[in-house]
Amino acid sequence: MEKYDVVIGLEVHVKVRTESKMFCSCANLYGAEPNTLVCPVCMGYPGVLPVPNKEAIRKTVLAGLMTSCDISKFSKFDRKSYFSPDMPKNYQISQYDLPFCLAGNILISGKRFSDREPLPEKSIGITRIHLEEDVAKSTHFPKSSGIDFNRAGGPLMEIVSEPDMTSADEAYAYLTVLKRIMRYADISNCDMEKGELRCDVNISLKPAGRKEFGTKIELKNLNSFRSIHRAIDHEIARQAAELDAGAPLSQETRGWNDDKGSTYLMRVKETESDYRYFPEPDLTPITFSDEEIDAIRAEMPETPDAKKQRFIENFGLTPYDSEVLTNEKAVADYFEKAATKSSNPKQIANWIISELLRELANSANEISECPVPPANLAELAELINKGTISGKIAKQVFTEMFQNGGSPAAIIEAKGLLQVSDSSAIESLVDQAITENQAQVEQYRTGNQKVLQYFVGQVMKLSKGKANPQMVVAMLKEKL
Amino acid sequence: MEKTLHEISKSLNDGAVTSVEVCEAFLGKTEQMEPSIQAFISVDVEKILKMAVEADSRRTRGDSLSPLDGVPVALKDNIMEEGSVCSCASKILSNVTSPYDATVVAKMRAAGIIPFGRANMDEFAMGSTCENSAFAKTANPRDTTRVPGGSSGGSAAAVAAGEVPAALGSDTGGSIRQPASFCGVVGLKPTYGRVSRYGLVAFASSLDQIGPITRDTRDAALLLDAISGHDPKDSTSLNLESASLADTLAEPMDLKGIKIGLPKEYFERDGLDADVEKVVDEAIAKFKDMGAETVAVSLPHAEFAVAAYYVIATAEASANLARFDGIRYGQRSVDALDLMETYLKSRGDGFGEEVKRRILLGTFVLSSGYYDAYYLKAQKARTLIREDFEAAFEKCDIMLSPTTPTTAFKSGEFASDPLQMYLADIYTISLNLTGFCGISLPAGNSASDGMPVGVQLMGPALGEEKLLSVSHAFETSTVYTQY
Numbered sequence: 001m002e003k004y005d006v007v008i009g010l011e012v013h014v015k016v017r018t019e020s021k022m023f024c025s026c027a028n029l030y031g032a033e034p035n036t037l038v039c040p041v042c043m044g045y046p047g048v049l050p051v052p053n054k055e056a057i058r059k060t061v062l063a064g065l066m067t068s069c070d071i072s073k074f075s076k077f078d079r080k081s082y083f084s085p086d087m088p089k090n091y092q093i094s095q096y097d098l099p100f101c102l103a104g105n106i107l108i109s110g111k112r113f114s115d116r117e118p119l120p121e122k123s124i125g126i127t128r129i130h131l132e133e134d135v136a137k138s139t140h141f142p143k144s145s146g147i148d149f150n151r152a153g154g155p156l157m158e159i160v161s162e163p164d165m166t167s168a169d170e171a172y173a174y175l176t177v178l179k180r181i182m183r184y185a186d187i188s189n190c191d192m193e194k195g196e197l198r199c200d201v202n203i204s205l206k207p208a209g210r211k212e213f214g215t216k217i218e219l220k221n222l223n224s225f226r227s228i229h230r231a232i233d234h235e236i237a238r239q240a241a242e243l244d245a246g247a248p249l250s251q252e253t254r255g256w257n258d259d260k261g262s263t264y265l266m267r268v269k270e271t272e273s274d275y276r277y278f279p280e281p282d283l284t285p286i287t288f289s290d291e292e293i294d295a296i297r298a299e300m301p302e303t304p305d306a307k308k309q310r311f312i313e314n315f316g317l318t319p320y321d322s323e324v325l326t327n328e329k330a331v332a333d334y335f336e337k338a339a340t341k342s343s344n345p346k347q348i349a350n351w352i353i354s355e356l357l358r359e360l361a362n363s364a365n366e367i368s369e370c371p372v373p374p375a376n377l378a379e380l381a382e383l384i385n386k387g388t389i390s391g392k393i394a395k396q397v398f399t400e401m402f403q404n405g406g407s408p409a410a411i412i413e414a415k416g417l418l419q420v421s422d423s424s425a426i427e428s429l430v431d432q433a434i435t436e437n438q439a440q441v442e443q444y445r446t447g448n449q450k451v452l453q454y455f456v457g458q459v460m461k462l463s464k465g466k467a468n469p470q471m472v473v474a475m476l477k478e479k480l
Numbered sequence: 481m482e483k484t485l486h487e488i489s490k491s492l493n494d495g496a497v498t499s500v501e502v503c504e505a506f507l508g509k510t511e512q513m514e515p516s517i518q519a520f521i522s523v524d525v526e527k528i529l530k531m532a533v534e535a536d537s538r539r540t541r542g543d544s545l546s547p548l549d550g551v552p553v554a555l556k557d558n559i560m561e562e563g564s565v566c567s568c569a570s571k572i573l574s575n576v577t578s579p580y581d582a583t584v585v586a587k588m589r590a591a592g593i594i595p596f597g598r599a600n601m602d603e604f605a606m607g608s609t610c611e612n613s614a615f616a617k618t619a620n621p622r623d624t625t626r627v628p629g630g631s632s633g634g635s636a637a638a639v640a641a642g643e644v645p646a647a648l649g650s651d652t653g654g655s656i657r658q659p660a661s662f663c664g665v666v667g668l669k670p671t672y673g674r675v676s677r678y679g680l681v682a683f684a685s686s687l688d689q690i691g692p693i694t695r696d697t698r699d700a701a702l703l704l705d706a707i708s709g710h711d712p713k714d715s716t717s718l719n720l721e722s723a724s725l726a727d728t729l730a731e732p733m734d735l736k737g738i739k740i741g742l743p744k745e746y747f748e749r750d751g752l753d754a755d756v757e758k759v760v761d762e763a764i765a766k767f768k769d770m771g772a773e774t775v776a777v778s779l780p781h782a783e784f785a786v787a788a789y790y791v792i793a794t795a796e797a798s799a800n801l802a803r804f805d806g807i808r809y810g811q812r813s814v815d816a817l818d819l820m821e822t823y824l825k826s827r828g829d830g831f832g833e834e835v836k837r838r839i840l841l842g843t844f845v846l847s848s849g850y851y852d853a854y855y856l857k858a859q860k861a862r863t864l865i866r867e868d869f870e871a872a873f874e875k876c877d878i879m880l881s882p883t884t885p886t887t888a889f890k891s892g893e894f895a896s897d898p899l900q901m902y903l904a905d906i907y908t909i910s911l912n913l914t915g916f917c918g919i920s921l922p923a924g925n926s927a928s929d930g931m932p933v934g935v936q937l938m939g940p941a942l943g944e945e946k947l948l949s950v951s952h953a954f955e956t957s958t959v960y961t962q963y
Binding site for chain 1: 558560573576582677678679682684685686712715716796804807823846848
């Protein structure tokens with residue numbers, strides 16, 4: 001039994017995908033020239049007023065529905081005050097006591113990141129989801145600092161989890177599931193490199209079995225799921241060593257240095273920051289009727305979990321295959337389109353997992369840009385099943401389809417790849433193979449059955465892969 | 481020379497005068513009066529005359545934007561006007577040029593109304609005397625040893641001195657009505673949300689409202705019509721079409737059947753100057769003569785208004801003024817060595833004493849551990865005061881009170897005792913807390929000091945039509961003339 005219980009909660013910021021910023025009409029875009037997507041409102045000029053982005057609010061409610069939250073029928077924005085050069089008004093419009101979404105949960109499952117062993121299914125509570133405006137991005141140079149206000153005022157959701165996680169693997173799985181949900185519902189791409197998902201980790205250790213929480217340490221500067229996983233493992237070990245040594249931990253914020261693979265002290269929290277929250281007087285409270293919430297619910301896509309379950313039940317997939325296929329909604333949609341046209345959905349799943357996803361990865365393409373439409377993949381699979389082409393030829397055809405497009409039938413026709421099932425044609429090839437490999441014939445006849453595979457290979461080679469393999473095997477057995 | 485907007489408008493439309501002639505006349509008067517009054521922080525003569533020429537050419541072509549095309553109206557220096565410095569009478573914004581037009585300015589331009597100069601004010605609209613300006617102390621045109629009131633003191637003084645026919649002010653706790661009363665002009669605080677706040681540099685967002693300061697009620701209606709209406713840029717603006725209240729004032733209203741409520745708490749107060757009370761009593765008698773009926777009403781929670789106001793207004797101000805940090809615009813201290821010093825020196829040098837006092841007070845009442853005792857309690861008081869007003873308006877159409885307990889203060893009178901100055905806002909502040917509308921109109925002069933006394937009429941939410949009609953009826957029947 002472990003000496004300490006680990007308690008982990010995550011605060012995840014997700015940039016909501018919208019046309020415009022949260023409170024003004026500037027474009028909500030990543031990667032533009034610094035300070036080109038700004039206006040008096042998001043620069044905090046005198047006299048400006050915020051106008052809430054309805055799409056951002058709708059997507060936040062959608063995020064709540066996707067994570068089984070209660071949606072508040074009455075919520076409001078509040079001002080959170082603190083001075084920072086990256087905050088144009090020196091207060092952030094956020095939500096304090098009445099956020100849009102409360103008390104949800106998501107189910108984590110799949111494999112552990114650390115050793116690829118199965119991760120036991122577990123429900124992780126979501127405390128709240130609220131909406132706020134993003135701050136600007138600061139860049140520090142040797143003798144000065146630069147601020148890019150393009151990011152300032154972008155819609156930002158904060159998703160606060162319950163302290164329900166106990167390991168780096170669970171935190172990793174939670175983030176993976178959360179990201180999948182956000183992408184499914186087109187709420188956000190959650191690309192950490194673009195700052196679309198940012199995560200702070202709260203972590204504490206307590207003696208095993210004790211009820212009271214230990215001293216909470218906050219981890220920041222985490223730039224990938226992988227570094228979050230590493231940072232948590234490192235921090236568990238560090239805190240355990242401190243506690244073993246009898247050193248009391250202080251409540252502090254620590255940064256993660258990915259190169260050194262260790263955390264470092266950023267600041268000690270002696271007192272809680274006083275943000276002087278009060279209701280934002282420039283905005284009226286936001287109310288939702290049951291009908292309005294139902295209307296958003298009606299637009300809700302199937303959750304990844306529900307889809308995974310349905311694929312297992314309807315298409316006979318293994319849980320693992322179903323998980324892989326439902327990881328991205330676009331892949332799942334692709335599979336479903338191809339599978340419904342196919343007599344063997346499991347075969348379609350295999351083709352997507354082993355061929356299509358590999359080709360996409362190699363060509364660095366998204367599935368949305370896939371040159372092979374689902375119907376063509378289904379057609380290709382049916383051609384194998386009907387014996388028109390062999391599995392091996394099919395892979396050749398698939399590569400051609402992926403690179404240059406076209407239907408499988410047309411490619412087979414054009415390249416003369418039709419499977420040879422004419423017994424006299426196969427017979428002459430079998431005879432040729434036997435004649436040219438007398439030594440191996442002797443081996444076979446003296447009892448070395450393995451040599452049969454060698455002959456199959458020779459015949460297939462002579463046929464340029466087009467001979468029907470079952471017929472070749474049968475004929476070889478007969479003649480040898 | 482014509483004095484009111486409606487007179488000028490008529491002369492312009494009759495072809496009797498041109499906009500250039502009108503503007504030149506007011507510019508001449510401004511030049512003459514400014515050395516003693518100092519109502520303006522700046523007046524851009526060239527820009528005004530250029531707009532006047534354009535208005536005249538539109539009128540010649542028959543393309544006038546509105547009947548008010550070519551009339552000049554002054555702007556309080558906290559209203560953003562593209563291309564002009566909008567300083568809020570503060571050092572910290574003394575170099576900030578507006579990058580955009582406030583919605584009221586855009587509406588004025590759409591009607592052809594010419595923005596005429598930046599009127600002086602108490603810094604960030606905090607004050608009741610116009611003495612808290614970083615640039616000038618405006619004098620009361622009726623007695624230059626006295627203040628014009630505040631915070632829209634420059635706007636009221638400019639109108640009273642004849643430097644401009646009308647002006648826009650802003651009213652957070654009486655900042656339009658009190659200076660109008662002190663200077664003997666008309667000041668209207670519209671219902672909260674009737675006029676867009678977009679481009680009004682915020683003091684207290686839930687209380688601020690832009691409104692007209694004019695020579696008569698009809699002008700107040702004309703100007704309100706021009707600047708009001710729903711604004712998608714202001715989430716707190718009411719979903720109303722622009723009104724045409726001025727049209728309802730063609731004939732004086734018959735006051736028979738109109739019930740005027742007299743809040744007993746407002747008349748039972750110590751501190752109400754006897755000569756002010758006398759003028760107000762005469763006004764009440766006049767209303768009765770005209771057929772109105774008076775009823776006693778009660779506002780039991782009104783005594784908490786000043787306290788609640790100074791908690792809520794300063795709390796909101798502490799956040800609203802946080803953006804003035806010298807980082808993105810505005811005055812930045814050059815000798816600061818690091819970020820914290822930049823904040824401390826820029827804000828320390830940039831803000832005046834009264835502004836600092838209110839930021840500190842507002843920061844305090846929002847602080848952890850004090851929020852419930854101050855901010856939350858003040859919001860509860862605010863609700864009770866609103867309920868008082870709603871109950872009172874079930875018994876009457878309009879309420880009447882003095883606008884201020886005294887006539888204009890002597891300059892420097894409250895320099896060392898801001899609390900006494902705060903308490904003088906007792907009659908005006910409740911309307912901001914309730915969001916309702918009110919107007920101060922000149923009712924006579926104090927027998928002892930000869931200074932003008934204003935009467936405040938108060939109406940319920942969106943009660944401007946009746947409020948203006950009653951005010952107009954009183955004004956047209958009274959022999960009291962201001963000029």
